[in-house]
Amino acid sequence: MTWEPERLDDQEHLTVGDPGGMLVAVAASAAQVRIAHRAAVEAGVDRLTSRIRPRAIVVVGMGASAIAGDVLAAVCGNGAPLPIVTLRSHQLPGWVGATDLVIAVSCSGHTEETLSAALEAVRRGCSLIAVGSAGSPLESIARQASAVYVTVPVTGQSRANVWLLTIPLIVSAAALGLIKADEELYERVAATLEDIAHRCRPSSESFVNPGKTLAMELAESLPMIWGSSSVTAAAGYRLACQLNANAKYPAIFGELPEVGHNQVAAFDGPLAKRDIFADDAGPTLRLVMLRDVEEDPRVSRRREASVRLAHDRDVPVTELSAEGSHPLERVASLIGLGDYATTYLALGYGVDPTPVSAITELKARISQ
Numbered sequence: 001m002t003w004e005p006e007r008l009d010d011q012e013h014l015t016v017g018d019p020g021g022m023l024v025a026v027a028a029s030a031a032q033v034r035i036a037h038r039a040a041v042e043a044g045v046d047r048l049t050s051r052i053r054p055r056a057i058v059v060v061g062m063g064a065s066a067i068a069g070d071v072l073a074a075v076c077g078n079g080a081p082l083p084i085v086t087l088r089s090h091q092l093p094g095w096v097g098a099t100d101l102v103i104a105v106s107c108s109g110h111t112e113e114t115l116s117a118a119l120e121a122v123r124r125g126c127s128l129i130a131v132g133s134a135g136s137p138l139e140s141i142a143r144q145a146s147a148v149y150v151t152v153p154v155t156g157q158s159r160a161n162v163w164l165l166t167i168p169l170i171v172s173a174a175a176l177g178l179i180k181a182d183e184e185l186y187e188r189v190a191a192t193l194e195d196i197a198h199r200c201r202p203s204s205e206s207f208v209n210p211g212k213t214l215a216m217e218l219a220e221s222l223p224m225i226w227g228s229s230s231v232t233a234a235a236g237y238r239l240a241c242q243l244n245a246n247a248k249y250p251a252i253f254g255e256l257p258e259v260g261h262n263q264v265a266a267f268d269g270p271l272a273k274r275d276i277f278a279d280d281a282g283p284t285l286r287l288v289m290l291r292d293v294e295e296d297p298r299v300s301r302r303r304e305a306s307v308r309l310a311h312d313r314d315v316p317v318t319e320l321s322a323e324g325s326h327p328l329e330r331v332a333s334l335i336g337l338g339d340y341a342t343t344y345l346a347l348g349y350g351v352d353p354t355p356v357s358a359i360t361e362l363k364a365r366i367s368q
Contacts, residue, residue, distance in 0.1 A: 001349045003219045008212045008348050014202045017347045020354025022246065025160035026339045027197045029332075030190040036152055036167035037186045043150040045129065045168055048175040052127045054101035056083045058092065059169065060117040061105035063245075064159040067238050068105050068131075068166040071335075074234040075170060075327045076178050090116040098125035103172065105165050107158030109136020118142075131168045157354060159245055162238075162335070163193075170328060181328065189332050192324060196336035211340030217318050218243070218345055221286035222271055223251045226259050228303045231327050232290035235334035239288070242342040246353040249345060256299050256306070264306060267313045284315075290334060291321045 007013045014023065040046070059069025069086030076084055087093070090113045096102070102121035106114040109132035118141050121128050128147035132138045133154050142149035152164040167186065174181035200211030207213075225240050227233030233255040240253040254263045266272065271285045287310045289303060310317050320337065322330035346353035 001351060003349055005206065005216050005219070005348055007350070008206050008209075008215065008344055011202060014347055017350065018343070018353060020156065020352065022157075022160060022343045022346075022353040023202055023340075025156055026336075026343060027201070029163050029336055029339070030193040030197065032161065032163035033167055033186055033190040033193065033332075036150075036164045037171060037183070039152050039164075040150050040168035040171035043148055043168075045148055045150060045171045046175045048129075048148070048172060049177065052101060052176075054082060054127060054176070055099040056085065056096070057101045057103065057173075058085050058087055058096055058121075058126075059103045059105060060087045060089075060092070060114050060121075061165075062088055062111050062113050063107075063241070064157075064162045065105040065107055065111065065114065065131075065165050067162055067234070067241070068169050069103070070234040070237060071166050071328075071331055072103075072169040072173060074230040074331055076173055077230060077327060080178055082178075087117060089113060092117055092120050092124070096121070096124065096126060101127045101129065103169060104128065104130040104132075104138060104142075105169070106130075106132045106136070106138050107154045107161050107165060109133045109138035111138075114138065115141065122147075129168075129172060131165055157245075157356070159242065162339075163332075181326075185326055185328065188324070188326070189328055192329050192332050193336045196333065196340065200337070200340040210337060212344050214318065214320075214337065214341035215344035215348055217316075218249075218286065218288070218341065219348060220283055221316070222283045223286050223288050224259075224263060224266065225251055225253050225288045225290070226263075226303075226306070227253075227255045227290045227292075228295050228299050229292035231294070231322055231331045232292045232334065235322070235331050235338065236288075236290050238335050239290075239338035239342070242338055243345070245356055245359075246339075246342040247346040247349065248351055248358075249342075249349075257302050260302050260306065264309065267310060267315055273314050287315055287317045289317060289319045291319060292330060293322065294327075 073084040104118040130142040150168040227236035240251040243251040323333040
């Protein structure tokens with residue numbers, strides 16, 4: 001597979017090369033926010049305050065469903081009066097018990113690890129909220145436990161439904177008084193995603209399309225994606241996962257200040273510089289720095305120094321800034337752009353962004 005940037009402005013290729021409609025699915029993000037908010041309210045999530053006061057919140061999920069937990073923790077921030085943990089596993093930690101709230105998230109409602117953790121939560125007497133598709137095994141577990149179940153109309157790949165899975169968790173946090181989130185906020189988030197969809201639409205040419213521009217910068221590189229806050233870390237991990245799943249492309253994720261104690265050493269390694277005289281030049285590092293308006297001043301200094309260090313060593317740098325006043329708006333601004341960019345990167349390489357055959361084959365081998 002070769003990178004051909006001219007494909008990004010070939011409307012026929014963008015249509016034929018995306019038979020699963022990933023670009024269409026990304027464009028539906030704003031609608032997902034509105035639908036998920038309504039579904040959460042109708043399911044009774046906003047009445048949680050009269051029922052529970054949890055010691056901790058544990059979000060169980062895999063893939064895009066787990067991203068919902070990352071976003072929840074990022075939006076609640078370091079000021080949250082209780083721990084918010086995302087669990088990507090079959091088993092709950094030993095400390096989780098009857099005073100804790102477990103939120104089980106599964107796009108299909110059939111995810112093996114999530115079902116196992118949800119059943120364990122019920123056995124331990126935890127409060128339970130579940131989010132997923134209608135008529136699924138996860139819904140059965142929730143109904144039998146008299147728990148809140150938010151039915152969301154998911155279609156296609158779970159990663160294309162991230163806002164349907166995430167917004168019910170934000171509604172839950174608002175009901176518990178962990179964040180301030182009203183209908184106006186959800187509308188602002190939807191408007192942010194609509195604006196991104198307009199600017200990143202397929203008919204918009206590469207030189208004015210931020211999604212295509214980011215795809216071209218990422219192409220033929222090994223991206224090191226660094227977040228400088230909880231918001232940008234959640235978005236950065238999502239970007240790395242979308243590069244893997246949409247573009248079938250490797251990526252390295254890290255968060256400041258930790259990366260300053262390990263990953264930054266790669267700036268002195270064999271992939272840091274491109275040999276312009278090589279017959280077959282391989283991929284080189286690219287630092288993708290995600291910035292936030294709410295950064296610890298000490299982290300901001302590390303971010304600025306890291307960018308200068310990369311430039312000094314001829315490592316190309318892409319800087320992306322989160323936009324918006326509320327953390328949910330800011331994480332949405334970065335996730336929305338990244339979802340488009342990774343889809344365009346796939347199409348620029350001639351890769352169908354929708355199927356994930358290696359994941360499907362792995363699941364089949366495990367089930368044998």
